[in-house]
Amino acid sequence: xxxxxxxxxxxxxxxxxxxxxxxxxxxxxxxxxxxxxxxxxxxxxxxxxxxxxxxxxxxxxxxxxxxxxxxxxxxxxxxxxxxxxxxxxxxxxxxxxxxxxxxxxxxxxxxxxxxxxxxxxxxxxxxxxxxxxxxxxxxxxxxxxxxxxxxxxxxxxxxxxxxxxxxxxxxxxxxxxxxxxxxxxxxxxxxxxxxxxxxxxxxxxxxxxxxxxxxxxxxxxxxxxxxxxxxxxxxxxxxxxxxxxxxxxxxxxxxxxxxxxxxxxxxxxxxxxxxxxxxxxxxxxxxxxxxxxxxxxxxxxxxxxxxxxxxxxxxxxxxxxxxxxxxxxxxxxxxxxxxxxxxxxxxxxxxxxxxxxxxxxxxxxxxxxxxxxxxxxxxxxxxxxxxxxxxxxxxxxxxxxxxxxxxxxxxxxxxxxxxxxxxxxxxxxxxxxxxxxxxxxxxxxxxxxxxxxxxxxxxxxxxxxxxxxxxxxxxxxxxxxxxxxx
Numbered sequence: 001x002x003x004x005x006x007x008x009x010x011x012x013x014x015x016x017x018x019x020x021x022x023x024x025x026x027x028x029x030x031x032x033x034x035x036x037x038x039x040x041x042x043x044x045x046x047x048x049x050x051x052x053x054x055x056x057x058x059x060x061x062x063x064x065x066x067x068x069x070x071x072x073x074x075x076x077x078x079x080x081x082x083x084x085x086x087x088x089x090x091x092x093x094x095x096x097x098x099x100x101x102x103x104x105x106x107x108x109x110x111x112x113x114x115x116x117x118x119x120x121x122x123x124x125x126x127x128x129x130x131x132x133x134x135x136x137x138x139x140x141x142x143x144x145x146x147x148x149x150x151x152x153x154x155x156x157x158x159x160x161x162x163x164x165x166x167x168x169x170x171x172x173x174x175x176x177x178x179x180x181x182x183x184x185x186x187x188x189x190x191x192x193x194x195x196x197x198x199x200x201x202x203x204x205x206x207x208x209x210x211x212x213x214x215x216x217x218x219x220x221x222x223x224x225x226x227x228x229x230x231x232x233x234x235x236x237x238x239x240x241x242x243x244x245x246x247x248x249x250x251x252x253x254x255x256x257x258x259x260x261x262x263x264x265x266x267x268x269x270x271x272x273x274x275x276x277x278x279x280x281x282x283x284x285x286x287x288x289x290x291x292x293x294x295x296x297x298x299x300x301x302x303x304x305x306x307x308x309x310x311x312x313x314x315x316x317x318x319x320x321x322x323x324x325x326x327x328x329x330x331x332x333x334x335x336x337x338x339x340x341x342x343x344x345x346x347x348x349x350x351x352x353x354x355x356x357x358x359x360x361x362x363x364x365x366x367x368x369x370x371x372x373x374x375x376x377x378x379x380x381x382x383x384x385x386x387x388x389x390x391x392x393x394x395x396x397x398x399x400x401x402x403x404x405x406x407x408x409x410x411x412x413x414x415x416x417x418x419x420x421x422x423x424x425x426x427x428x429x430x431x432x433x434x435x436x437x438x439x440x441x442x443x444x445x446x447x448x449x450x451x452x453x454x455x456x457x458x459x460x461x462x463x464x465x466x467x468x469x470x471x472x473x474x475x476x477x478x479x480x481x482x483x484x485x486x
Contacts, residue, residue, distance in 0.1 A: 017049045020079050020109040020163045023359065027159065027176060029105060030055060030075055037073035039098040040081035041065060076102040083110040086125055086135040092151050099152050099166065106166040107159070108148055113138045114406040141357060142402045155272060158358035161395060161404060174275050178284070180354065181265045184339040184347070200242070203232055207239055211251075214283065215258030216290040222283065259291040260344050266302030267309070268351045274299065309348040316370055318345040325368075326423040332368045333378075338426040339366065350375055353397040357404050360395045365424060373399040380418060384431070387438055387474045390415040390457055414458045419448075434474050441476040445469055 041059030121130040127137035277295040292298035325334035353375035363377035422435035
């Protein structure tokens with residue numbers, strides 16, 4: 001069969017960095033301090049773009065760069081190579097060879113089953129021979145991860161749809177997982193008084209930064225500036241009292257915020273084997289002691305939370321009680337910026353979906369379905385700039401069936417559309433007042449009188465036209481005139 005397959009035709013001419021490497025840069029896996037080897041680099045587009053970012057890189061490709069040496073690197077990228085190899089034995093050998101070159105991590109990507117839509121050709125072996133003479137093996141997300149783990153016997157982490165990280169050190173995977181949890185939630189606003197900033201700003205800034213980052217007092221040698229603070233103020237405890245006197249409730253809120261983050265992380269870490277206490281970094285060990293007393297108590301609480309996330313009745317109660325998001329009869333919709341303000345039960349549910357699918361590029365709304373363990377990642381590319389953005393794509397993760405499905409809305413003549421954007425945001429989001437003012441104007445002019453007619457673009461455009469108004473930016477105007485009617 002090999003003679004029938006034109007593998008060289010699958011190499012793409014890229015105008016931007018490939019999705020696997022762009023994802024790895026976003027996750028901090030690839031940066032200027034590491035070396036990268038692109039195993040199956042095609043025409044070398046990624047190599048040129050990595051070099052532009054001052055990232056040391058090299059590559060090899062059997063068709064386009066066959067004479068280049070295959071060398072070890074901190075990070076090896078195996079980007080969309082496995083799915084074009086028609087021989088399962090060679091496919092496994094290629095994965096093993098790429099892994100042997102990776103000192104720290106291997107990035108593996110392959111095409112998923114949704115990529116087969118619209119292709120013409122015929123089934124060959126465990127894949128598909130296209131009309132262009134190329135072979136494609138399409139994977140499910142679960143199949144790809146399970147196969148990689150069975151071949152390499154190494155810990156993996158889903159980085160995105162069809163993208164997996166494989167790590168030499170299991171602790172690296174855990175560090176990335178906890179960073180995901182922290183990225184999804186921001187700490188409360190600083191509680192420092194103006195007087196404190198004037199009197200002790202330079203001295204206490206490192207302590208304020210530590211308290212904000214971890215929600216507790218530093219231990220041991222965690223704060224290099226501790227001795228200077230003690231000499232000036234007597235003790236770290238006194239410095240802490242000065243800081244929190246400006247808003248003690250903020251301090252309580254901050255501690256609660258960090259303890260919830262740890263609990264969500266521990267629940268999600270169970271999927272890939274929760275690390276032993278001694279395998280955690282010293283700061284995280286101190287966090288656990290501070291907020292939970294012992295590692296055993298931390299794990300027990302996380303286990304209970306994870307079990308609760310599997311009970312649909314408790315999930316539905318949490319959806320109804322959520323302080324953020326727009327609740328409908330079928331789901332709760334929340335902007336990604338507000339994920340950290342969801343109840344821990346819902347954060348674990350969404351985290352389970354992300355553990356399975358990884359980060360979904362471009363998604364900015366999360367849909368948590370009621371009555372079933374399904375999480376959808378919705379992409380509205382113009383959410384920030386357009387008062388009423390249309391849906392571009394959705395990735396639907398079914399946690400019961402362990403499936404993911406891509407739905408593309410870009411070609412629809414009448415795509416779904418958003419209004420009342422403020423309902424998806426947290427109460428302290430800086431754009432919320434602007435969105436609220438527009439909604440008030442729209443409601444005053446009857447645009448929401450028939451909600452069943454305005455869920456799609458055509459219905460909304462017709463309603464706006466009937467009302468004799470037009471929307472520019474996030475303001476309402478009389479049609480064909482400039483004065484506002486807000």
